Amino acid sequence: MRSANRNQVKNAWLLLLGLVAVLAVAGCGSSDDSDSSSEEVTSIGQTESELNLVAWAGYVEDGSTDPAVDWVSDFEQQTGCQVNVKLGATSDEMVKLMRTGQYDGVSASGDATLRLIDGGDVVPVDMNILSNYKDIDANLKDLPHNTVDGKNYGMPHGFGANVLMYNKDEVKPAPTSWDVVFDPAKASQFKGKVTAYDGPIYIADAALYLKTHQPDLGIENPYELDEEQFNAVIDLLKEQRNAVGEYWSDAAKQISSFANGDSVVGTSWQYQVSALQSEGEPIDAVIPTEGSTGWSDTWMLSSEAKNPNCMLEWMDWIASPKVQAQVSEWFGEAPANLKACQLTENKAHCETFHAGDTEYYDQISFWTTPVTDCGDDRGDVCKDYNDWVQAWTEVKG
Amino acid sequence: MGRRLADFFQGRPRLTVTALLAAPLGWLVIGYLGSLAVMLVASFWHLGELSGEVQQGFSLENYQTLVEEPVYRTIAGRTILVAALVTLTDAVLAFPIAFYMAKVAKPRLRSLLVVAVLLPLWSSYLVKVGAWRLMLSENGAINWALEPFGLSGPGYGTTAVWLVMSYMWLPYMIIPIYAGLERIPDSILTASEDLGARPFRTFRRVVLPLALPAVIAGSIFTFSLTMGDYITPANVSSTQFIGNVVYANFGDNLPLAAAFTTVPIVVMVVYLLVARRFGAFEHV
Numbered sequence: 001m002r003s004a005n006r007n008q009v010k011n012a013w014l015l016l017l018g019l020v021a022v023l024a025v026a027g028c029g030s031s032d033d034s035d036s037s038s039e040e041v042t043s044i045g046q047t048e049s050e051l052n053l054v055a056w057a058g059y060v061e062d063g064s065t066d067p068a069v070d071w072v073s074d075f076e077q078q079t080g081c082q083v084n085v086k087l088g089a090t091s092d093e094m095v096k097l098m099r100t101g102q103y104d105g106v107s108a109s110g111d112a113t114l115r116l117i118d119g120g121d122v123v124p125v126d127m128n129i130l131s132n133y134k135d136i137d138a139n140l141k142d143l144p145h146n147t148v149d150g151k152n153y154g155m156p157h158g159f160g161a162n163v164l165m166y167n168k169d170e171v172k173p174a175p176t177s178w179d180v181v182f183d184p185a186k187a188s189q190f191k192g193k194v195t196a197y198d199g200p201i202y203i204a205d206a207a208l209y210l211k212t213h214q215p216d217l218g219i220e221n222p223y224e225l226d227e228e229q230f231n232a233v234i235d236l237l238k239e240q241r242n243a244v245g246e247y248w249s250d251a252a253k254q255i256s257s258f259a260n261g262d263s264v265v266g267t268s269w270q271y272q273v274s275a276l277q278s279e280g281e282p283i284d285a286v287i288p289t290e291g292s293t294g295w296s297d298t299w300m301l302s303s304e305a306k307n308p309n310c311m312l313e314w315m316d317w318i319a320s321p322k323v324q325a326q327v328s329e330w331f332g333e334a335p336a337n338l339k340a341c342q343l344t345e346n347k348a349h350c351e352t353f354h355a356g357d358t359e360y361y362d363q364i365s366f367w368t369t370p371v372t373d374c375g376d377d378r379g380d381v382c383k384d385y386n387d388w389v390q391a392w393t394e395v396k397g
Numbered sequence: 398m399g400r401r402l403a404d405f406f407q408g409r410p411r412l413t414v415t416a417l418l419a420a421p422l423g424w425l426v427i428g429y430l431g432s433l434a435v436m437l438v439a440s441f442w443h444l445g446e447l448s449g450e451v452q453q454g455f456s457l458e459n460y461q462t463l464v465e466e467p468v469y470r471t472i473a474g475r476t477i478l479v480a481a482l483v484t485l486t487d488a489v490l491a492f493p494i495a496f497y498m499a500k501v502a503k504p505r506l507r508s509l510l511v512v513a514v515l516l517p518l519w520s521s522y523l524v525k526v527g528a529w530r531l532m533l534s535e536n537g538a539i540n541w542a543l544e545p546f547g548l549s550g551p552g553y554g555t556t557a558v559w560l561v562m563s564y565m566w567l568p569y570m571i572i573p574i575y576a577g578l579e580r581i582p583d584s585i586l587t588a589s590e591d592l593g594a595r596p597f598r599t600f601r602r603v604v605l606p607l608a609l610p611a612v613i614a615g616s617i618f619t620f621s622l623t624m625g626d627y628i629t630p631a632n633v634s635s636t637q638f639i640g641n642v643v644y645a646n647f648g649d650n651l652p653l654a655a656a657f658t659t660v661p662i663v664v665m666v667v668y669l670l671v672a673r674r675f676g677a678f679e680h681v
Binding site: 246 | 444466468469472536552632637645650
């Protein structure tokens with residue numbers, strides 16, 4: 001009897017063991033294969049009653065963050081589409097969320113778009129059916145990250161640079177180069193208080209630095225790195241690891257780190273700079289002499305959208321001049337629709353963020369997904385995003 | 398209808414049991430064990446050379462990566478080490494508390510203490526991590542309290558992860574030990590004393606052996622919870638643990654994530670087998 005009991009108990013525990021192990025992976029559903037239709041959408045039909053979005057914080061505001069900041073309520077009234085938003089903290093997370101098939105659309109940055117397009121997660125749209133597309137900054141149209149094989153995959157939202165943010169009381173004199181975070185001699189002054197972006201795409205920031213400071217490597221485009229260039233960049237990042245106190249991927253956490261003195265210098269977005277300055281923190285930011293990486297976002301329609309017409313209406317709505325003025329001022333970025341420039345509260349907004357400024361645009365290396373094709377006569381020898389992910393794991397150690 | 402069903406099952410005990418257990422067992426086998434099997438299968442898939450898409454076919458590529466790249470060994474080692482440290486810390490902290498609750502406190506105080514131990518479990522995990530994040534920050538409560546002594550807190554890092562995890566999982570250690578100690582009759586302790594054993598000897602020779610299965614039962618919780626967590630490390634450090642690597646990979650390289658997940662599974666199986674030898678499951 002006792003041994004039978006023991007066996008039962010043993011079996012029960014073995015089952016429990018299975019349970020514990022499986023819980024760890026319960027969250028990851030199987031990803032669908034990418035054979036869903038990628039036929040171009042050419043018309044808008046009757047709107048549904050709901051819209052589920054994946055977006056960056058600050059892109060879909062309904063007044064709950066700040067009563068004055070609201071461009072969702074009017075949309076809901078006019079279209080009858082009830083908007084639900086799921087915030088994505090990183091591009092990687094957004095890709096994961098979109099692959100669940102539960103969302104109608106996404107505000108995807110350039111390092112996510114090609115992955116979504118290749119994976120069949122989003123569909124092309126005939127942009128002529130959206131009335132505001134004609135007013136979009138020509139610099140943002142038909143780019144490699146939002147257009148594939150001549151087909152447009154969505155509505156440009158706006159762009160911005162990854163700036164060098166610093167605490168004015170701690171970092172003197174004011175930095176003008178990324179060397180404060182990459183040159184070991186300079187970065188060690190702020191050992192443990194340097195911050196860097198937590199994502200494989202940050203490798204491009206180090207590549208951009210070496211483009212200027214180690215010209216013999218011959219880096220042209222920080223997203224097209226061959227073996228030798230890639231290894232040099234990774235070595236630089238491993239060296240930088242010693243000075244980094246915290247890698248950030250969540251804007252709100254970075255704000256608290258700078259406010260509490262845990263971080264004093266590192267890459268950031270204008271959004272965090274404005275937030276900290278409005279709280280009276282001694283914070284400033286600069287685009288260093290080497291130039292900067294940056295993002296350019298696009299609203300894309302999911303291939304599995306349950307509310308495609310609401311999403312198409314949203315893409316047109318978010319690109320309208322008034323909404324563009326609101327969202328670009330709130331987030332701190334250049335609007336995609338240049339008609340917004342007359343409607344911003346701060347009349348200098350478009351100038352500050354260089355909206356429509358082609359020369360400035362060319363200085364920014366916009367996030368894009370690295371692929372094996374180097375895009376030049378080197379051929380298919382470049383490191384792809386998967387290599388970047390692996391290397392990033394190694395950098396963090 | 399109900400009557401006919403009752404008639405049908407009348408005198409067929411095996412069938413009755415099968416019908417009753419079908420749903421929960423089906424859920425367990427398909428839902429839990431099934432997904433575990435899918436994960437193990439997925440760990441042998443790999444990414445296509447050019448497309449970066451998952452190729453379904455047998456390959457040891459992921460396991461090769463995990464063995465050959467030193468960084469994964471470092472991360473696995475670090476995770477196991479911190480899990481062991483957290484378990485040890487919790488055992489040392491939990492034992493006196495549980496002993497007081499089970500053997501010393503009056504019933505009224507005892508129920509109060511049980512509530513106090515369980516209370517943190519009622520609040521959100523994220524809120525607690527967030528609170529620790531603030532306490533550990535440069536201008537946080539810990540540095541403020543230590544400053545008069547010329548000391549400073551650990552800041553964000555592996556030490557912080559150890560501290561926060563030890564806090565998080567402490568109730569999971571206290572409750573099993575409390576239950577185990579409560580089952581030891583007071584008369585045995587008195588007998589030990591009557592036979593001339595001093596308190597420490599009684600503890601070492603009588604209480605500890607009897608309570609050991611309970612401690613090990615608690616340690617299974619603290620150990621496995623630490624092995625799998627990625628939220629605490631992501632919030633109070635930039636250090637990577639197994640969970641963080643799994644999370645970072647499961648969008649683009651699910652097979653590698655699946656392969657790395659076998660590490661905690663193997664560690665837990667070994668741990669449970671050892672625990673069984675110590676009799677952790679004798680009185681469950």
